[in-house]
Amino acid sequence: MxxxxxxxxxxxxxxxxxxxxxxxxxxxxxxxxxxxxxxxxxxxxxxxxxxxxxxxxxxxxVFDDDVDDEAALVAAVHDRPAGYGIVAALREHLRAALGPVPADDVRRRRFLALLESSAALRDYSRRRWLRHEEALTTAIVEECAGRVHPTTCAALAHFVLETRGMLAGESHPVEVLDRRMVLLERGWTAHVPARSGL
CATH class of the missing domain: 1.10.10.60 (Homeodomain-like)
Known part of the structure; x- marks a missing residue:
């Protein structure tokens, strides 16, 4: 059987x-x-x-199953190195996804070219990405263990996902991502306990 x-x-x-x-x-x-x-x-x-x-x-x-994307986001929060903040871990995770595509990864290159060629696909990709908000919020709430209000955790999850979703068409996406994540990190650290590792 x-x-x-x-x-x-x-x-x-x-x-x-x-x-x-x-x-x-x-x-x-x-x-x-x-x-x-x-x-x-x-x-x-x-x-x-x-x-x-x-x-x-x-x-x-056009898109593979997005279960792996969600699992990787959650792992970026839960499996970050000791003393490494949540926003910093998510920034590094997003930066890695924006890295150069290997020359021999023809399928990925074709996918990205196709994505850039269609507004409908870009919109679908963005909506699909934002579906991970609940899972990311849950991961952040779990890591904060009551030290940060859940609505603040939800806001962080929302803005992190929106930040990546707003990178379409940017000629220097990593630089833009870094600038936006600095803003999020400053706002986040205003709400987390000092020396909490969050």
Whole structure:
């Protein structure tokens, strides 16, 4: 039984990847707006119904599952080095994501080019990113353990996510991120106990 379930999961993952790859290929060749969902299904050799079992809509075809993004944000807060502040840890996490893409990572380069080419995809990406607010708030509240009011923790989570969401189109995103995070850090430290490591 376990072997059968394992085979099903592998097949499901392979189908998911085939659809995503077909979508990226078609969107990169012809542009996001010029390609229909039915064409993607045909290119991946699946039915439209199967495509929608894996992806809720056309925009989602471009993006991998965002569970990993959320887990990484939460880990940036919980697993930061001792004495390292929450804002500093989140800044470093966001900076790492903005680093240069390796030359051999063709898929990532194509994805970023496609994202820049479509206002609809940029908007979807931003909305998708902001869905992590509740999980990030919870992580910050847990780390503060009652030493900072939960509404302040929620505000920090919101503004950190918004800060990254506002970087689209910036020619020097790391510099802009750093300037904005300095503002957040100053506001945050006004609300945290001295020498708390928060």
């Amino acid at each position: 376990a072997e059968l379930l394992g085979r099903r999961e592998r097949k499901k993952a392979a189908t998911h990847r085939a659809i995503a790859d077909a979508a990226l290929e078609l969107f990169s060749q012809r542009g996001y707006d010029a390609v229909g969902v039915r064409e993607v299904a045909e290119a991946a050799d699946v039915s439209t119904a199967t495509l929608f079992k894996h992806f809720p809509g056309k925009e989602a075809l």
